[in-house]
Amino acid sequence: MTVGPDSILIKSVKDRYNSSVLDTIVLRDEVTHVIKKGSLLQICTFLKDNLALQFNFLSDITAVDYFPQKPRFEVIYHLYSIAKKHRVRLKVKLDDGETIPSVTAIWSAANWAEREAYDMFGIRFEGHPELRRIYMPEDWDGFPLRKDYPLRGYKDRYNPYGEEKL
Amino acid sequence: MANNEELLTKEITLSMGPQHPSTHGVLHLLLDMKGEKIVSASPDIGYLHRGTEKIAENLLYHQFVPYTDRLDYMAGMSNNLAYVQAVEKLLSIEITERAKYIRVIAAELSRIAGHLLCIGAWALDLGAMTVLLYAFREREMVLDLFEMLCGARMTHNYMRIGGVRYDINPLFKEKCMEFVELLPQRINDYDQLLTENRIWLKRNKGVGVISAEDAINLGLSGPILRGSGVKWDIRKDEPYLVYDRLDFDIPVGENGDCFDRYAVRMEEMRQAARIIKQALLQLPDGRPCVDMPDVVLPQRRDIETNMEALIHHFKLVSHGFKAVKGEAYSSIESPKGELGFYIVSDGSEKPFRVKIRAPSFVNLQAINPMCKAGYLADVIAVVSSLDPVFGEADK
Numbered sequence: 001m002t003v004g005p006d007s008i009l010i011k012s013v014k015d016r017y018n019s020s021v022l023d024t025i026v027l028r029d030e031v032t033h034v035i036k037k038g039s040l041l042q043i044c045t046f047l048k049d050n051l052a053l054q055f056n057f058l059s060d061i062t063a064v065d066y067f068p069q070k071p072r073f074e075v076i077y078h079l080y081s082i083a084k085k086h087r088v089r090l091k092v093k094l095d096d097g098e099t100i101p102s103v104t105a106i107w108s109a110a111n112w113a114e115r116e117a118y119d120m121f122g123i124r125f126e127g128h129p130e131l132r133r134i135y136m137p138e139d140w141d142g143f144p145l146r147k148d149y150p151l152r153g154y155k156d157r158y159n160p161y162g163e164e165k166l
Numbered sequence: 167m168a169n170n171e172e173l174l175t176k177e178i179t180l181s182m183g184p185q186h187p188s189t190h191g192v193l194h195l196l197l198d199m200k201g202e203k204i205v206s207a208s209p210d211i212g213y214l215h216r217g218t219e220k221i222a223e224n225l226l227y228h229q230f231v232p233y234t235d236r237l238d239y240m241a242g243m244s245n246n247l248a249y250v251q252a253v254e255k256l257l258s259i260e261i262t263e264r265a266k267y268i269r270v271i272a273a274e275l276s277r278i279a280g281h282l283l284c285i286g287a288w289a290l291d292l293g294a295m296t297v298l299l300y301a302f303r304e305r306e307m308v309l310d311l312f313e314m315l316c317g318a319r320m321t322h323n324y325m326r327i328g329g330v331r332y333d334i335n336p337l338f339k340e341k342c343m344e345f346v347e348l349l350p351q352r353i354n355d356y357d358q359l360l361t362e363n364r365i366w367l368k369r370n371k372g373v374g375v376i377s378a379e380d381a382i383n384l385g386l387s388g389p390i391l392r393g394s395g396v397k398w399d400i401r402k403d404e405p406y407l408v409y410d411r412l413d414f415d416i417p418v419g420e421n422g423d424c425f426d427r428y429a430v431r432m433e434e435m436r437q438a439a440r441i442i443k444q445a446l447l448q449l450p451d452g453r454p455c456v457d458m459p460d461v462v463l464p465q466r467r468d469i470e471t472n473m474e475a476l477i478h479h480f481k482l483v484s485h486g487f488k489a490v491k492g493e494a495y496s497s498i499e500s501p502k503g504e505l506g507f508y509i510v511s512d513g514s515e516k517p518f519r520v521k522i523r524a525p526s527f528v529n530l531q532a533i534n535p536m537c538k539a540g541y542l543a544d545v546i547a548v549v550s551s552l553d554p555v556f557g558e559a560d561k
Contacts, residue, residue: 057382078495082403108384134211151221
């Protein structure tokens with residue numbers, strides 16, 4: 001299925017939230033909306049409840065670190081509709097230290113996905129019921145998937161091959 | 167009691183795992199219990215976290231394929247497939263027809279291998295040891311087929327970007343056909359041992375129930391979602407490879423309990439055998455890889471006789487290839503559910519970011535809603551019915 005500019009995935013969002021959509025990219029038939037952080041919850045609720053879209057399945061939430069660019073992070077939402085069989089991707093740009101609203105109230109699948117993004121990137125999701133690390137130990141120092149985190153970790157008494165922390 | 171004290175039931179917290187034979191790996195469950203009843207169950211994962219996504223950012227695109235074998239190591243072929251398919255989407259490579267059929271055969275064999283282990287281990291956990299031994303007998307046959315295909319039994323590294331590593335030979339075809347003819351009879355044997363078994367029914371019927379609505383909201387996928395009656399299978403709904411040309415059914419459950427998830431998996435194995443049979447019969451001639459020397463490694467015999475092939479080989483092994491700037495998400499129906507790879511490329515030879523959407527990880531979120539208000543013994547059945555693999559859940 002090729003996605004054209006008239007696709008419902010693009011039009012329905014742009015018609016309603018034109019001022020909140022910063023950019024829309026279509027690559028390899030995948031639609032990506034880069035949206036403003038303030039409208040994230042509104043747009044997500046709209047995507048889920050709109051009868052023509054019905055994005056009832058949150059496939060994944062993740063982040064990408066573009067260090068040293070500013071703003072540093074992109075938080076990425078992969079949505080799918082089981083009824084309509086289409087996908088869309090939302091992106092929100094975020095800087096270090098900023099928080100982003102949690103979508104756990106809209107899809108409970110977001111719970112662990114947001115915990116993972118917090119664990120790996122240190123992104124804080126506001127309104128998350130229990131935002132704590134999921135893979136790494138509670139007392140772990142640093143966020144491993146950040147680009148300035150060394151591949152072999154930091155040197156300590158358990159990790160003699162790690163890098164010295166500056 | 168001496169002073170006419172009342173006998174009180176106190177709430178206790180029980181740690182189940184990470185070393186426990188019924189948690190299928192290193193799952194640590196913190197169970198808050200009131201007597202034998204579960205008040206809440208919270209999984210604590212991460213014991214097998216190896217930083218696979220961080221490793222991927224530091225490797226060439228083709229170097230990451232062997233790491234995917236170690237995600238869901240029960241069904242390595244599916245992981246290979248999901249990753250190479252995502253890279254091919256990013257590079258816009260259309261693979262050959264023959265490679266598509268070979269991939270379908272390999273992926274469906276790995277589905278059978280995965281489900282056999284799931285049902286065997288599940289039966290063992292609930293006290294039916296015979297089924298495990300039978301299931302391993304058949305799983306061994308699948309692993310032998312894999313060995314014939316690529317020389318490895320568990321960590322195959324068989325798919326490569328642009329096709330598959332080796333073409334299939336006539337002996338494999340013959341043995342594979344024998345196997346898919348035999349498998350449905352063997353599944354009937356398990357059926358006789360389990361499906362009408364009173365103990366099996368008591369332990370699984372009405373246990374770990376989750377409604378379709380909750381299952382979708384929790385992001386569950388694969389046999390668990392279908393057990394709750396949602397007919398969603400990526401092979402049908404977003405067909406990849408040649409699944410749209412093959413005739414197969416998607417089994418769904420009704421009640422969303424452990425028994426339905428068991429029944430769905432049993433039927434999926436039968437359907438997988440059907441798919442393999444059709445794919446073997448339809449298998450077209452052609453190359454197992456696309457003809458793209460800058461992406462696909464040349465054949466071994468060409469390296470020895472052809473200067474250009476040698477140069478391409480050297481260039482590809484030492485430098486890899488560049489991908490266009492952009493991103494792609496591609497998912498397949500793995501034995502556990504929706505297995506997706508999201509790849510962000512900055513235009514260099516290494517992926518800028520690889521995100522694995524691991525079905526086991528997402529499905530584990532269902533433990534608390536499924537176990538709540540049930541008995542401790544039911545936790546075992548629920549964990550088995552979720553079939554988590556920690557190579558994948560912990561990444």
